[in-house]
Amino acid sequence: MTAHHPIRAYAALVSSMLIWGFSFLATKELLPVVPVLSLLFARFAVATLFLGALALAYRAWRVSRRDLGVLAGLALLSPVGYYLFETYGVALTQASHVSILIATIPIGVYLIAFARRMERITWKKTVGIALGFLGIVLLVDSSSGEAGASLAGDLLVLGAVACAAVQTVLLKEALRRITPLQLTFYQSLFSLGVFGPLAAVDGFSWIPKVSFVGWWEFLFLAILCSAVAFVAMNYALARLSATSVSVSVNLVPIVTVIAEAVGFGVPLTLAKVAGTALAVAGVFVIQLEKPDAALLPKQEGG
Numbered sequence: 001m002t003a004h005h006p007i008r009a010y011a012a013l014v015s016s017m018l019i020w021g022f023s024f025l026a027t028k029e030l031l032p033v034v035p036v037l038s039l040l041f042a043r044f045a046v047a048t049l050f051l052g053a054l055a056l057a058y059r060a061w062r063v064s065r066r067d068l069g070v071l072a073g074l075a076l077l078s079p080v081g082y083y084l085f086e087t088y089g090v091a092l093t094q095a096s097h098v099s100i101l102i103a104t105i106p107i108g109v110y111l112i113a114f115a116r117r118m119e120r121i122t123w124k125k126t127v128g129i130a131l132g133f134l135g136i137v138l139l140v141d142s143s144s145g146e147a148g149a150s151l152a153g154d155l156l157v158l159g160a161v162a163c164a165a166v167q168t169v170l171l172k173e174a175l176r177r178i179t180p181l182q183l184t185f186y187q188s189l190f191s192l193g194v195f196g197p198l199a200a201v202d203g204f205s206w207i208p209k210v211s212f213v214g215w216w217e218f219l220f221l222a223i224l225c226s227a228v229a230f231v232a233m234n235y236a237l238a239r240l241s242a243t244s245v246s247v248s249v250n251l252v253p254i255v256t257v258i259a260e261a262v263g264f265g266v267p268l269t270l271a272k273v274a275g276t277a278l279a280v281a282g283v284f285v286i287q288l289e290k291p292d293a294a295l296l297p298k299q300e301g302g
Helices: 006-030 036-057 065-074 076-092 095-102 105-115 123-142 151-170 180-200 212-237 242-248 251-264 270-286
Strands: none
Touching (some): 006 212, 036 212, 065 076, 095 251, 123 270, 180 212
8 A cells, every 4th residue: 555645545436436326326317218238238348448448558458368267257247147137126126225235245245255164254244244134124125115116126136246246256366366457357348248149139229219418327337437436446445455445335325325315306214224324334344354355346336
């Protein structure tokens, strides 16, 4: 960690969390017009071009055949599985639900690590998992009658959480040999091999229906969420402690909940606030433990 320009590092960190906090709302806005599969293919096609340019600029595109095979296989978990579950979940439930549930990925990581005997059980992690579970139950149960919320959507998002958690654990070894930029670029690239054929079924009739604002929302997802926020977080990680970066992810659901209430008029009930607070507190307590650099969040956007 370096002490140079801490203000810039914190600004980069907060910026990435704000971007990811608004990402779920942008996705929610686009889905009534853009088919899920077409949105994912177009988003990752643009992101791949942007990340590819960065990889060339930093000469970070060279990866061993062994690691390319690993990345290609794990791309089925994320971006493919993760974003299929998450995006269909966004279509069926409230954006705030998605953001809060996605924020519990660290809990899923530790549960899997426990099962594989990669992590030891401590009282902090036990309390964190319990708080996170109670927060999810309260959030889902309290919103069952609200417009725009659904159990099916929440369960789909939990599928995304499972994909991300499993991938994070399995990537632990590979992350000792490849950089975060290489990881994000190649997994984005490999995802096109799945999203492309699936999106072909949608055709192109949706393109004229996208508004001017809709195209800006798309570019926000493709460039800011999938590339710029990633670069900003890694800039911060190089200059701040791993704990600061890891704990800051808790800002994402708070940003989404407030933005959804203020900008879209979604009720901010006491139960939703309590569920959000419990889920965020659970993740925070778990992250009070010294984090493994390989298990830090790589991308939390929608």
